[in-house]
Amino acid sequence: DTAVSQTPKYLVTQMGNDKSIKCEQNLGHDTMYWYKQDSKKFLKIMFSYNNKELIINETVPNRFSPKSPDKAHLNLHINSLELGDSAVYFCASSQDLGEQFFGPGTRLTVL
Amino acid sequence: AQSVTQPDIHITVSEGASLELRCNYSYGATPYLFWYVQSPGQGLQLLLKYFSGDTLVQGIKGFEAEFKRSQSSFNLRKPSVHWSDAAEYFCAVGPFSGGYNKLIFGAGTRLAVHP
Numbered sequence: 418d419t420a421v422s423q424t425p426k427y428l429v430t431q432m433g434n435d436k437s438i439k440c441e442q443n444l445g446h447d448t449m450y451w452y453k454q455d456s457k458k459f460l461k462i463m464f465s466y467n468n469k470e471l472i473i474n475e476t477v478p479n480r481f482s483p484k485s486p487d488k489a490h491l492n493l494h495i496n497s498l499e500l501g502d503s504a505v506y507f508c509a510s511s512q513d514l515g516e517q518f519f520g521p522g523t524r525l526t527v528l
Numbered sequence: 529a530q531s532v533t534q535p536d537i538h539i540t541v542s543e544g545a546s547l548e549l550r551c552n553y554s555y556g557a558t559p560y561l562f563w564y565v566q567s568p569g570q571g572l573q574l575l576l577k578y579f580s581g582d583t584l585v586q587g588i589k590g591f592e593a594e595f596k597r598s599q600s601s602f603n604l605r606k607p608s609v610h611w612s613d614a615a616e617y618f619c620a621v622g623p624f625s626g627g628y629n630k631l632i633f634g635a636g637t638r639l640a641v642h643p
Contacts, residue, residue, distance in 0.1 A: 421571075448629060457635070458566075458616055458635070458636045458638075459633070459635055459636070460572075460618065460633040460636075461633070462630050462631065465629070465630065473630055475630075507571060507572065509572075511629055513629070514560065514622070514623045514629045515629075516562065516574050516577055517574075517629070517631060518574075519564075519571040519572040519573075520571055521570065521571040522570075522571050
């Protein structure tokens with residue numbers, strides 16, 4: 418069973434479009450995260466939700482809007498995509514301050 | 529400010545040789561420390577973690593790491609590297625004030641293994 422899953426795995430789109438990435442975890446964790454990994458492999462947190470409540474927002478452009486319909490799901494919607502948004506986006510989850518479990522990533526390419 | 533430094537961007541070792549990947553951190557209190565591995569095109573898998581207690585921690589795949597508070601280091605070691613260990617390795621530190629479980633990652637070390 419996949420613990421943290423993301424869809425889609427690959428996403429290729431044009432500048433200016435709006436797209437969403439979905440994440441689901443079946444671990445029963447209370448906290449979920451979005452991380453961005455750039456072309457140099459640098460990983461940086463974007464958002465964190467705890468029980469559907471936003472608790473971390475790391476000065477991400479407001480074109481990025483996370484949404485958590487329930488504690489097992491955390492989606493990421495991106496408006497007006499720009500070239501610089503091209504990256505791999507990872508979803509993760511954890512229970513309290515424990516280790517974070519990562520999804521397989523979504524590679525977003527903006528043309 | 530909290531940060532993680534992995535001084536070696538790229539390391540190449542021969543299969544069967546020993547390995548040490550360096551990690552230094554800057555953190556105001558006792559940190560939680562992690563090593564993750566990322567194989568090409570894959571997500572991140574936790575190798576091991578340090579929260580408290582014994583400063584030498586054992587992980588999966590034969591890896592271990594030692595927390596040295598005096599040196600602000602958490603180096604990853606393996607006595608004999610296998611070709612399948614070729615991957616990107618990330619050191620991370622957390623959590624942060626307010627109890628936020630935000631991980632700060634180092635820039636990663638890419639490991640290549642020669643047969």
